[in-house]
Amino acid sequence: QEIQALGVNASTFIADVSDREQVYAAINHAEQTLGGFDVMINNAGIAQVQAIADITPDEFQKIVDINIGGVLWGIQAAAAKFKQREHKGKIINACSIAGHDGFALLGIYSATKFAVRALTQAAAKEYASHGITVNGYCPGIVGTDMWVEIDKRFAEITGAAIGETYKKYVEGIALGRAQ
Template sequence: MRLASDGADIALVDMNEDRMRVVADEVQTRGRRATIFRANVMHREEIYAAVDHAEKELQGFDIMINNAGIVQVQPLSHVTPDEVDKIFKINVEGVLWGIQAAARKFKQRKQKGKIISASSIAGHEGFPLLGIYSATKFAVRALTQAAAKEFAADGITVNAYCPGEVGTDMWVEIDKRMAEITGAKIGETYDKYVGGIALGRAETPEDVAAFVSFLAGPDSDYMTGQAPLIDGGLVYR
């Protein structure tokens, strides 16, 4: 919604077509075009197809945001091979395929472009019970730095953003799993982390969107290879 308000036409990519249609309708009420494409980011060919679809339907392609991701709350001593495989395929390989597909499209169009990926505070600091999730978000930072260096000569910038404790369904799931593992009451883990935020409140999706808007816009044209924290003052680097 923030990018639509900024003047962007939006290509939505997800596995839930009904939810995408709701968002697309809302984008269109803001006077922007929107198109949807069902894809699973674990599958490279589907991400390439999604980018091709976006270019065709919107008559252009300027910004790629690799935002898909899942969380896993599990002690390192209990993590299974299947769990590791799934979260790395979504959180790391999904970002890699997105970077590849976007960079190829920008080069085909002989134009500059912006690639933006979701990392996390867990990409700057490993958290207990979130060890494998943290590893995937550290990997996003590594891909961001490497891609920024590889594609700079093509006028393609590559950055990431690192949110903290955002009040979304993902944190509801984290809090629930933390309670199951540690015996804490529901809401206790969430409140503990919010209590450590310097600005004194949980992060909102709008807080994150405002920073992504900066990364997607012209004011960030001289910025590449970076993964800044946008967390209200929780992790400091």
């Protein structure tokens, strides 16, 4: 509603990005309700704060399905629509600083973000001949509810005070602040 109040067309669609059919349905919804789209941003993701030795098969599969599968399905669905319309669209994937540097207790999350970088690079090469660009961005620490939960979980595991892990990671950012 806030976006529409600005005079811009907007629509919402709730989807489980780990489910390929739901991602394709979301893309179809965008095309039908908005008359098409120029940019697809794959931004959904979750983090599992846990030692690598303690990750269960179900926890592993869930984070892989969301963080990697969701990006893959988003790339496929958007690229198919762009190619169908002979449109030179843009696909932008959320990577992470954790996709450049593996973080302790965020090993599986880091692994999925390394994978997103690889998917992004491969897709950029595969879709370039269609005029479709595929890029990624790698934010550092973003002040979101997800980071509040990550910080709490670090505190539980390491005994650090609430806020200490968040502060430590923010200090590692060149700007010295969360994004």
